[in-house]
Amino acid sequence: MRFVEEYRQGQRVEKLVEAIRARVTRPWRLMEICGGQTHSIVRSGLDRLMPEGVVFVHGPGCPVCVTPVEIVDQAVALTTHSEVILCSFGDMLRVPGSAQDLLSAKSQGGDVRVIYSPLDALELARRHPDRQIVFLAVGFETTAPVHAMSVLAARQQGLENFSLLPSLFRVPPALDAMLEASQGGIQGVLLAGHVCTVMGLAEYAPLAKRHGVPMVVAGFEPQDLLEAILKLVTHLEAGEHGLDNAYARVARAEGNVHAQAALNEVFEISPRNWRGIGMIPESGWKLRSAFAAFDASLRFNLPSGVGREDPACCSGLVLQGRMKPHECAAFRVRCTPEHPLGATMVSHEGACAAYYRFRKDKPFHDKVSHG
Amino acid sequence: MADSGFSRTCPMPLRHAQVQMAHGGGGRLMRELLEGVVLPAFGTSELEARHDSAVLGLAGERLAFTTDTYVVSPRFFPGGDIGKLAVYGTVNDLAMAGAMPRWLSLSFILEEGFPIAELQAIVESIRTACAQCGVAVVTGDTKVVDRGKGDGLFINTAGIGVMPEDADIGPHRVKAGDAVLVTGDLGRHGIAVMTKREGLAFETPVESDCAPLHHLVQALQEGGIDIHCLRDATRGGLASVLNEIALDARVGIEIAEAAIPVDEGVSAVCELLGLDPLYVACEGRMVVFVPMEQALETLDLLRATPGGEGTERIGTVLGEELGTVLMRTRLGTQRILDLLSGEQLPRIC
Numbered sequence: 001m002r003f004v005e006e007y008r009q010g011q012r013v014e015k016l017v018e019a020i021r022a023r024v025t026r027p028w029r030l031m032e033i034c035g036g037q038t039h040s041i042v043r044s045g046l047d048r049l050m051p052e053g054v055v056f057v058h059g060p061g062c063p064v065c066v067t068p069v070e071i072v073d074q075a076v077a078l079t080t081h082s083e084v085i086l087c088s089f090g091d092m093l094r095v096p097g098s099a100q101d102l103l104s105a106k107s108q109g110g111d112v113r114v115i116y117s118p119l120d121a122l123e124l125a126r127r128h129p130d131r132q133i134v135f136l137a138v139g140f141e142t143t144a145p146v147h148a149m150s151v152l153a154a155r156q157q158g159l160e161n162f163s164l165l166p167s168l169f170r171v172p173p174a175l176d177a178m179l180e181a182s183q184g185g186i187q188g189v190l191l192a193g194h195v196c197t198v199m200g201l202a203e204y205a206p207l208a209k210r211h212g213v214p215m216v217v218a219g220f221e222p223q224d225l226l227e228a229i230l231k232l233v234t235h236l237e238a239g240e241h242g243l244d245n246a247y248a249r250v251a252r253a254e255g256n257v258h259a260q261a262a263l264n265e266v267f268e269i270s271p272r273n274w275r276g277i278g279m280i281p282e283s284g285w286k287l288r289s290a291f292a293a294f295d296a297s298l299r300f301n302l303p304s305g306v307g308r309e310d311p312a313c314c315s316g317l318v319l320q321g322r323m324k325p326h327e328c329a330a331f332r333v334r335c336t337p338e339h340p341l342g343a344t345m346v347s348h349e350g351a352c353a354a355y356y357r358f359r360k361d362k363p364f365h366d367k368v369s370h371g
Numbered sequence: 372m373a374d375s376g377f378s379r380t381c382p383m384p385l386r387h388a389q390v391q392m393a394h395g396g397g398g399r400l401m402r403e404l405l406e407g408v409v410l411p412a413f414g415t416s417e418l419e420a421r422h423d424s425a426v427l428g429l430a431g432e433r434l435a436f437t438t439d440t441y442v443v444s445p446r447f448f449p450g451g452d453i454g455k456l457a458v459y460g461t462v463n464d465l466a467m468a469g470a471m472p473r474w475l476s477l478s479f480i481l482e483e484g485f486p487i488a489e490l491q492a493i494v495e496s497i498r499t500a501c502a503q504c505g506v507a508v509v510t511g512d513t514k515v516v517d518r519g520k521g522d523g524l525f526i527n528t529a530g531i532g533v534m535p536e537d538a539d540i541g542p543h544r545v546k547a548g549d550a551v552l553v554t555g556d557l558g559r560h561g562i563a564v565m566t567k568r569e570g571l572a573f574e575t576p577v578e579s580d581c582a583p584l585h586h587l588v589q590a591l592q593e594g595g596i597d598i599h600c601l602r603d604a605t606r607g608g609l610a611s612v613l614n615e616i617a618l619d620a621r622v623g624i625e626i627a628e629a630a631i632p633v634d635e636g637v638s639a640v641c642e643l644l645g646l647d648p649l650y651v652a653c654e655g656r657m658v659v660f661v662p663m664e665q666a667l668e669t670l671d672l673l674r675a676t677p678g679g680e681g682t683e684r685i686g687t688v689l690g691e692e693l694g695t696v697l698m699r700t701r702l703g704t705q706r707i708l709d710l711l712s713g714e715q716l717p718r719i720c
Contacts (some may be wrong), residue, residue: 010629013702045704107389116569222702235393338399348645358706360695 016226017049023233027053029185030232031178031321033171034192035062035349042354044222046229054233057185057321060174061192063138064091064347065319066274067167069307072097075165077303078296081108085128087121088136090114093107095343097264098308104244118150125162126155133297138165142194142265144168144285145259148266151287153296163296166287172203173283178320179211186321188232188337190218190225193247198263200255205243212241219247266291275309275343276316318351325355332356379708391524396598397607397652398711421619422541423467423602432535437461441526442690446493449566450578453526453644454496456654459583460532460605462504466585467539467657468603469592471534472504477511477528482521493524504583506530535592544599545620547690550666552659554587554630554673555580555681556608562640575636582655582678590676591659598668602658607711608650612658614710625697626686626708652713660688 030040038058041047047056060066076097077367078084086102093103093114107111111131115121118135125133139146147164154162166310171192179186191204196217208215214235235244245251261286272284287295296302309315312330313330319324324342325331337353344350393400410418416427423433439460446453458475463471477497483488501508559580566577584603591598600620602612609631617624633641633648641648655678661669666684673679689697696708 010703043706044700044702048700048704101389103393104387104389107387107391131550209599336399338393338403348461357709360707 002244005127005332012223013049013226015021016223016230018231020053020054020226023230023237024051025089025237027055028187028233028236029055029057030229031059031186032190032218032225033061033175034061034190034195034220035059035065035347035351036194037061037190037192037218038224038351039349040159040220040222040225042351042358043359046222046225049176053230057182058324059321060194060319061140061171061275061278061345062319062344062349062351063140063143063167063169064089064095065315065341065343065350066169066276067092067095067138068273068275069096069098069309070273070303071136071165071167072101073099073305073307074297074302075102076100076105076110079105080167080301081132081300082274082361083130084132084134084300085113085122085124086134086136087113087115089116089138091119091347091349092136092138094337094340094346096310096340096346103253113319118146119153120155122157122159122162123149125159126157129161131161132299133162135164136160136167138167138196140169140171140192141199141263142192144196144267145198145256145263148262150267152262154294155291158292163294163299164287164313165250165296166267166285168267168285169274170283170285172198172207172268173259173280174274174277175204176207177277177280177283178209179213181209181320186213188236189215190228190232191215193219193224193251195218196245196247196255198256198259200260201243201245201251201253202272205241208242210324214241215243217243217245218250220252225314225331274319276319310341313342315344315352318344323365325352328352380694382408382664386497395606396711397605397611402710405525411583416691417658418539420543421615423464424470424530425531426468428469433536433579435465435468435532435534436529436684437464437468438527438529438684439464441528443564444522445564445567446489448579449563449576450452451563451581451654452493452496453524454493455500455581456527458500458506459581459654461528462506463584463603463655463657465530465532466583466588466602468534469538469588469598469601470534471589472506472529472532472585474509474528474577475501475506475528476530477508478526479511479513480521480525480527480550481515483514483515483518485523488523493526500583504585514646531628538592538598540598540601542600542616542619545616545660545688546599546624546662547623547688548663549660550663550684550689551613551624551626551686552661552669552673552682552684553604553609553632553656554584554659554667554679555653555656556634556637557604557653558633558637558641558646558648560654561568561608561646561651562637562653564642564652565644565646571640573636573640577634577636580653580655584655584657584678586659587673587679589681590670590672594668596665596672597662598659599655599662603655603657604653606635606652609625609656609658610646610647610649610696610708611711613708616658616660620688621693623689623695623697624686624691625689625699627699629701630685632683648705649708650676663687 267285314328424437563579674681
């Protein structure tokens with residue numbers, strides 16, 4: 001099957017690994033921003049194919065992982081309103097809130113529905129005019145335009161029983177904050193291929209320049225990632241910083257202008273609280289005042305308290321790349337995918353879930369620095 | 372307490388006060404529920420054997436006895452329906468013990484308002500499937516519950532089969548060095564149900580692999596194969612079967628990703644929906660454990676039998692890494708194939 005199988009073939013991968021080994025003369029710390037890339041790396045064992053000293057710092061590109069506890073609590077509170085149908089992507093259902101997750105809210109009688117697309121939520125709104133459909137809209141720039149389009153469609157169809165509870169994030173400010181905090185500890189960056197497909201590359205050039213690091217747009221299949229890593233180490237060995245694109249078959253420099261237009265029509269940039277990291281200015285999207293009618297936090301009376309986290313949960317350090325999942329004392333002991341302490345053990349893109357599923361906790365040859 | 376499995380003498384305390392969908396998923400939570408709530412109440416050696424059928428002794432004969440309940444939604448899907456499943460599923464559980472399926476009980480729980488025409492179609496489907504398998508429905512029951520209390524129709528079938536004299540098939544016989552085979556490509560049933568349920572239309576529709584397996588088992592028995600263990604890969608898919616056997620038999624299992632058969636269409640839908648075919652339910656595929664020396668013969672026999680043409684050898688049983696399933700990826704690296712967490716696809720069978 002094309003498009004997927006082609007990029008997983010062993011022989012091509014072998015050649016790329018050889019080329020990387022031949023190019024590298026010293027240790028390099030690379031960060032992959034996106035949780036989907038983290039999963040692919042751990043699942044395929046790409047980190048174990050790297051030459052000694054080339055290590056990965058796993059970035060916070062997992063929207064399920066960084067959605068604040070308060071938002072989960074608000075979603076859970078919504079399920080106690082009998083008129084509400086709470087719609088969500090599957091991953092969010094098991095993310096722990098302060099007291100419970102959406103899955104247990106469902107088993108207690110809350111109407112929680114797993115959907116694959118916001119269009120399904122619109123369909124529910126059409127079919128149930130007597131109910132209030134609220135969509136827990138979690139994502140980065142990859143999915144934000146689809147949420148924007150669902151709001152535009154709702155307005156166009158006159159659906160007054162549809163609203164969003166948004167938890168939408170932007171990559172560039174988080175990347176900026178992480179590079180700043182790492183004080184040179186992150187030397188090269190693999191950019192999120194699908195975020196760049198939507199937003200283009202323009203936002204990253206100033207970051208690469210300010211921090212003096214090379215950044216390469218990377219895909220998700222083993223071959224795509226290895227091609228990006230090869231480009232990245234080539235730039236590093238040559239002392240170059242700047243932008244490069246190893247995912248050009250999908251991600252173009254200007255991005256998807258239609259998606260950007262929808263996004264900017266419905267949302268505006270706002271500060272966002274990232275679970276485990278804290279408030280990052282200009283790092284999120286919120287609904288513009290023209291679309292306030294579709295904001296669930298305005299339509300319903302939602303709790304606004306600060307959420308409670310389990311003190312044993314190290315998600316924050318994992319998301320900042322300062323700790324590997326198997327170094328957390330609760331990993332595999334108190335914290336498992338069935339009984340997660342934090343979101344990184346739940347999400348398909350969470351680093352803790354990746355290590356739990358695919359690894360047997362053999363220590364890596366890299367050392368983790370705490371700070 | 373073991374870090375990767377559950378101790379059978381010390382059930383883990385349950386953390387949920389209510390049943391969640393994942394408790395029916397075939398993965399970890401279901402195992403917790405069984406070990407924490409159900410099994411401790413009964414403690415029979417047959418239950419402890421944890422195989423698909425119980426083998427019972429009766430004046431010189433041995434019978435296999437099993438039961439299953441069918442709640443699949445939607446009730447009709449490409450390649451099958453709940454009636455067909457209700458027969459094949461139970462027939463297959465008997466076949467996994469090496470038994471020849473003979474008799475079924477058939478119980479319906481119907482919701483008030485359920486269309487009789489649909490019931491007739493399902494009954495006809497059951498009749499056809501029974502004829503195909505050579506089993507007879509000999510007893511049954513029907514209940515009706517109020518509208519709103521039953522979601523259409525639930526079916527339970529219990530089955531009895533006759534054991535050949537020397538058949539001894541189960542996890543207890545799995546040994547280091549055994550070959551691991553699977554009788555065809557994976558994930559068709561789960562994807563067929565999923566695409567129907569979600570109203571997804573593809574140019575090449577995927578059909579359920581729903582099929583009886585007892586004639587494949589018979590072919591092996593007649594061919595003189597010393598079958599160690601059989602298990603059909605239903606809820607939770609291949610990965611769940613392998614993990615269950617690794618835990619119950621206290622062995623390790625290593626498989627090769629490149630050897631696992633997955634149809635292109637199934638693979639494509641899985642990619643689109645973010646599913647892993649190794650965890651998607653089948654309803655007409657079994658995993659076979661045989662001694663190393665008989666691996667090639669087993670492969671040939673199965674491939675020569677209708678329904679087994681797609682058989683592949685996928686791995687080997689290890690005497691180390693007990694309780695763990697390891698997979699050599701296409702890239703040559705190794706990773707764990709873990710027990711399913713949560714619920715990948717609910718109401719699949």
